[in-house]
Amino acid sequence: MALRPPDPKFVLRGTGASVNTLHFCCRDQEGCDPILFSGQGRDAAVCTWDLSEGRNAVIDYIPLDSYGFCQCSLMQKDVGHYLLASPGSTLSEVKILDLLKKTPVWILKPPADAKLGMPMCLKLWQPLSCSRPLLLVGYEDGSVTLWDPSEKKMLSRLACHNEPIMCLDFDPEKVKGISGSSEKVLSSWGLDEQQNLKLQKTVTLVNAGIADTCIRQDKKILATAGWDHQVRVFGWKKLKPLAILPYHTASVHCVSFSDHVVLSERFMAAGSKDQRISLWSLYNEP
C-alpha cells in the first residue's frame, strides 16, 4: 500500500482574492530582489517592488501594450541588469525590455504565415554554453517555439499540443523543457545540438487543464497546478507520477518552489482561486 499523500505544512489564508502567481524570496539578506506581478488584463503594466528589510513598496511601474493571458518572464543578465520578456503590441509578437532602462531591446515577430495565435507563456533563459539568452514561447495554437532574440530569428517550432499552451518551464542543464495546455496532456521536449525542439514524452492526465508548471531547482521533480483543484508532482527525468496533492477547492493557478539554502526547509507553494496558498514539503530528503 502506497503512502497517503501528505497534508500541506502550512496554509496561508486571508489574501482576499484568488492567488494568480507566487514567488519565493529566500535570500532577502542579500538585498533587494524584485518581485513581479504582471498586471495585464487589469492595468497592462508591470511593477517592480522593493522588498528589502520587510518593505513592500512599488518602485517602478512599466506600462505594457498588450492585454493577454501571458505572464512576463524575467532574467537576470548581469548584476543589476534584468531582461523582461513580454507580449508585444500585435498578435504573436514578443517584446524584450531592459527592466531598468524600460526600453525595448528586441522585438520578435514570427513570419506572417505562421498562424501561431497569441503568445500564452514565455521563458527567457541563459544557455550554459553561450552568453546570448534564448527565449521559449508557448503559443495559442499549441506549439512551442525557440527564439534567438539577438538575431530576431525563430530557431525551431514544435507543435506538441492541440490546445493553447498554458505554461512551460525549461531546464537548461538537461536542455529539456515541459509544457502543459488546456487539454489532458503534459509534454516534455528537448533541444538537440542544432537547436531543434524534439518531443520526448507525453503524459496523459485524468483531468484536463494545467495552469502552471514548475521544475524544482535541483531538477528532481516538477509540479503542475491543475484546473481540477489538484497539485500533481512528477519525477523530472521520466515524468513518473509521484503524488497528487488534494487540498484546494478551486482550480490551482500557480506553483512555485523555494530555493532556501537549508534543504529541509525548502517548500513548494501552490496558489489557488480559493484564495489560499498551501505550502508543502515533499522529497526533501537528501
Next chain:
Amino acid sequence: MEPENLEVRCLVKQAIVTLSSSRDSAEITRSLQSMKQYLGGPESAAPSPKSEEFVNTHYSHFLRVLTSNLSADWLLLLPIDQEKELFDYFFLNGPPHQAYLVLLDTITATSPSLRQERCVQILEQFLREGRMAQLIWEVCLKHTLPYTASLRETLLNKISALPDHMANKLEKNNRAIFYPKDYYPLLGQEMLSVLERTCEQLKGGMDCSLSFVSQLLGKVCIQGHTDAVLQTLVPRLTVLTQTDCIWQRICWRLVENVPERWMENVVSGLVRLAAGPEVLSRLLGSIVLKNKKAEFVLTHKFLLLQYQHKNSVLQSLLGYLAGEKSRGCLLIEVLKKLLETWGNSSALRHTPIEQQLYISKAIIISLAQLTNSQVQEHKAELLSGMMTGMECHLDSNLPRVRQLGMVVAECLSARLNSGDHRLKFQYAEDDESRELQSLSTPRPLSSWKAPPQQHRDGGSQVESRQNAAEGRQNMAESRQPVQRVQDTESESELDSDDELIPYDLSIDTELQRSRAPVYINDCVEVLMTSADPERIEITLKVVENLIRKNPTASREVSVQFAKILLHLEDKFNISGFVGLRQRGLVAITVTDIIPVTQYLTSEFYAVNYSLSQRLDILDVLALAAQELSQPDSSQRTANESTFTELLRKGASDLHDPSQQWKKIIKERIENKTRRFAKGTSRPEPKAVPNRLSSVAGHFFFPLIKNYDRPQTPFDFLAEQPLMMGRLIHTLAILVYFSVNIPIAIHMGKALLDFIWAVRYHRDVYVRQGTLFAVSSVLLSVPSHLLLTEVPDELLELRFWLADVAENDPDEGCRGSALQSLLLLENFKKKLGAITE
C-alpha cells in the same frame, strides 16, 4: 464419264479388291503405293484432274475400306518400317474433313479392339499435326457450295463434341489430348491459325468467309467450354487487334457471324475475359447496335439479371458502352434502367442484397463514365431516379441496404450537383462503402494493361516476390524504431526517477463538480427538475445501484420512476446516456415487477410516444425478463463471498508453519493418488426458483393482446415494419426465456397465432422476426405439449417453413427457416422414440 475419271475408278476398285482379299504383302504394298500417288501433298500447287477425282469421289470410301481391313494379321502384311507411311499417310494427307469423319465413325462404331486403338492413334496424330485447322479452313473456303450445309452441321457437332464422343467410347482408355481441358484450348489454337490464314487471304485481296469458325465458336461456347476456348483466343486477339485494323474487322465478323442462339455465350465470354473497355471495343465492334440478342445480353442481362461478375468486368462492359458516340446513348439508357431498378421498392424487397450491391456498383461505374454534357442533359431524370431510390433505401430496416442507398446517393449527387448542394450522409465507413466510393472515379486505361495470359503466372510470382521484398523492408523499418526505443530505455536506466517513491495515486479520479444523490427520492427530484447536466449525469450513473440496494424504497416510487426515466431526454449529450437509462429502467422493472410491467406494456400502445421510446420499452422488457430468468445475482455474490472467506482462511494458514508442511504433504499425496469415479469437485450450483416463472405472463400477454387495437390514430405497427419486427422479436425473446415455465405453452400458442398473420410480410426484418419466433417457440415449449396441443398448426408451419427455406430472397431467412425445420424433424424423432 470422262476417260480419266473412269481410269481412276477402275484403279481404285482394283486396289480395294486387292486390299480386302489379297494376303500377299508385296501386292498390298504396291496397290497402296499406287493410291498414294493421287494424294499429292497438300501444298502441291495444282492437283491433277485424276487426283481431284480420287479425292472428291473415292477418298472417303477408300478410307472406310482401309479401316475395315484393320486387324492384327493384316497389319503384319505391311512392311514394318513402312506401316506408318503406307497406312497413316492416307488419313493425314487427304481432305481432312473426310478423314476426320471416317476416323470418328470407325471409333464410335467399333468395340475396343486393335482397329479402334489404331484409329484413336491416328486421330491423335491428326490433332497434333494441326489438321483440324486445315479442316476448318477448307470448310470455310467451301462455304459457297450448296451441298455442304448438312455436312457442315455434322462436322460442327462432331468437332465441338469430340471429347464427349471419345470419353463415352473409350471410357478409361481415353487419351489426355481428348480431355476437354486439353482439347478446347487446342481447338482455340486451331481457330486462331485459321483466322491468321484468313487475314493473309484478306491482305491478298481475296474474299473469305468466317461463318464456320463463328459457328464452331458459338457451338463450343454453348456447350460450356467458353473459358477454355476464349482463354487462348482473347489474349492473342487482344495483341493482334492492337495495331491491325484488318484483325479488328476479322474479330468483329467472327462475333457477328455467330448464330443468334449462341450469341449470348460468346459475347458474355468475351466480356468476362477482355481486359478493359478498350480491348472489348476492339473485339466486339458495334455488335451491341447490330445484334438484338447481344444488346439484350450486354445492356440488360449482364447488369440487371446477373450479379456474380467482378468489378473489373462491370467496368470494362460499361466502359465499352460509353466508348463510342454511337453507343453513348446506350449508356444513359442503361443508367436509367439501373436507376429504375435501384429505386424500385418492390425489387429492393425481393432481390438478394448481393444483387443490390451489384446494381449499385453498376450505377456508380456508369456515372463515372458519363460525360458532363450527358449528365447535364439528363439531369432531371437522374435526379428524380435518385430521389425515389434514396427514399426506398432509407426506408429499409436493414442497415446495409440503408448504407448502400447513402453511398450511391452521395456519388450521384456529387456528379449531378457541381455546387454546394451535395448530399452528405453520416455513416460508418467500411470496406464495402470504400469499395463503392473507389469505383466513382473512372479506372485509367493504363491500369488495364494486364500481362499476356500465358505469362500471368510468372507475373504474379514476380509480384509476390516484390511484395515479399516490400514486406521485408517494412519489417526492417518497423524494427528500427523499436531499437531506438530500446536505446533510449537503456540510456535511461541510469537516468530514472526510481529513487523517488510515489505516494498513493489512487485518489486521482475525474473531477466531479457535484455530489451524487444518495436516496432514490433525491434521484427522482434531480431527474424531474434539475437542468444541470453534471448533476443529471451523476444521478443517472448511480440510479441503478440505488434501486438495487434499496428495493423497498424503490418500490414506493417504482411506477413514477419508470415514467420519469422513460420520458427522460438526452438534452446534454451525456456519454452512455442510452445505456444508463436502460439499466435504470431494467433495475426498476426487476425490483417491482408487476406494476412496472403493467405500466410499460400499457404505455407501449399508448398515444404520444416516439418510436424510439416504444423500442426502449421493448428492450427493457426483454432485458428484465432475461435477468429474472437467470439465477438471482445477489445470491450468487453471497456464494462468492463465502468462497473468498474460505480462500482467505487458506491464506492465513500459510503463515502457520506447522499447518504448511501438513498441507504440502497432503498435496503430494493428492497428486500421487488416482481416484476413480470421483465426483465433481465443485459444489453443485444451488437450485433457486425461477423468478420469471410467476410473472412471465405479465410481460407477455399485455404486449400481444393489444396489437390490433392501438389507441393511436397512427397505426405504427402497420406503418413501421421496424416496429413490428422488434415487437415480434421481443415476444420471441420473452417466450425463449420462459423455457420450463408452465405457461410457456400458452405463450407459444398465442405467439404462433400472432405470427401466422404476418408470415409473408413484405419486410425482411419482420420475416426474420417471425422465423425467430418460430424457433424460440420450438425451443422453449416442450415438444410433447406442442404435438398434442397444436398438431395442425405444426403441420402448416412445416409447409410454410419449407416454402421459406426454398423461396425467400433473404439468405438469413432461408437459414433460420432451415434450422426451424431441423428442430421440427427432431420433434418427429422424439415422438417416434416415445411411441416405440
